Amino acid sequence: MKKILNLLLLTLLSLTTFAQGESGTNDFFKSNLKIYVVVAVLTIILSCIFIFLFFIERRLKKLEEK
């Protein structure tokens, strides 16, 4: 479980690399009529829900082990 959570957190770390590119004149998020903002929004929502699901699963696992 811990491994999966760590993996998820590390994947989320890749999001910070998007932000690093923004200082340049060609902002990735502003290209193609800002479609990547929508991609980012969907990624945020999905990752929040997935993290929540992992927490539910952890609770379930504790119940199973009892």
Added chain:
Amino acid sequence: MNWLYSKWWKWLSVVLLTYVVAGSFFVKLGPGITSVTPVAMYTDTVTTFQITCYHSHFNSDKAGKVQMWFKNQSKYYAPLSFKVTGNETAEASFAVSSLQQDSFKPASIDVVINDELDGTFALRDAITLVKATAVDSSSTGLLTPTEPEVKHNKHQLVCYPYREILYETIRNTFFHVPMWFAMTMLLFASLIASISFLINPQTKYDTVAHQAVVVALLFGVCGYLTGLIWSKYTWYIGVSWGDVIRKLLLEDIKMAAALVAMFFYFAYLIIHSSIEDKTKRAKVAAVYNVFAFVIFILCVFVLPRLTDSMHPGNGGNPAFSKYDLDSTLRMFFYPAVIGWILLGFWILSVCIRLQFIQQKRES
């Protein structure tokens, strides 16, 4: 509480959200003008402009006659020449006499295009008029404003409105906005459960109220984070992350009020976990929950109406007027709201059932 175990509404949320996500991917943005070059023109000189559009159909059979105007203030001027060079490109020339330059105030000119299929669309402040310092009295070709005659202003396509600044991010309407709807509905469910507990003290009502707040906060956090990134690239373009957060908290009343409301519910979770005695805990939490909901309603629905906010529909006007949502957006927005709310209740039902098993084991 049979709704926890019935399946049809869970399937409904799957169907609705699949439809919404597919719609948000496959429906194109409506016709709009992406660029007009050159961006400046001098008086007494004929300038030819290259107009590039997005998702327009100039060469289509249904387009009919493609018309184009230069607009300053509320006056429309016909171009000297206008030629369609492709489905999404056109060429137009225009000149302003220095005798007339003072009537162009402010000195920015909009470009407006109409055809029968794409309707009317425009690029505001597309061209800047550079005024001459000395008026050439011999210049000819004085412009007279025309009255545009169009068949229809509304486009005949299935597409999202092309808005400057927003562009493709208008699709976030199906993801960011329903987060708050889902949060509100979950908190309302929590309120109902708390009131039920006060009327009829059973532990199951306390469980429902507590879990509903947890899931509602999940949606609240999603709504907040998505709003943060959306505003960074639309309202606060070119502003650093630190300033975006500062502006959102200090300048946008809706964001600040939503954060305050969410803190009240975080306090609910703390109260719920800090009292050991189960019946006492349930009673205190239920009473607190009723007050928290009132504060939530005040913060999210009343406070933002009192003052101006960057959010559409605030500062006195009800949200989602006919200008904010067009028919294509509505086609996906209402299913999105229902779909996300149902998904929230689905997650809630899993949490509650898990809690029930835990309580059964403990007793």
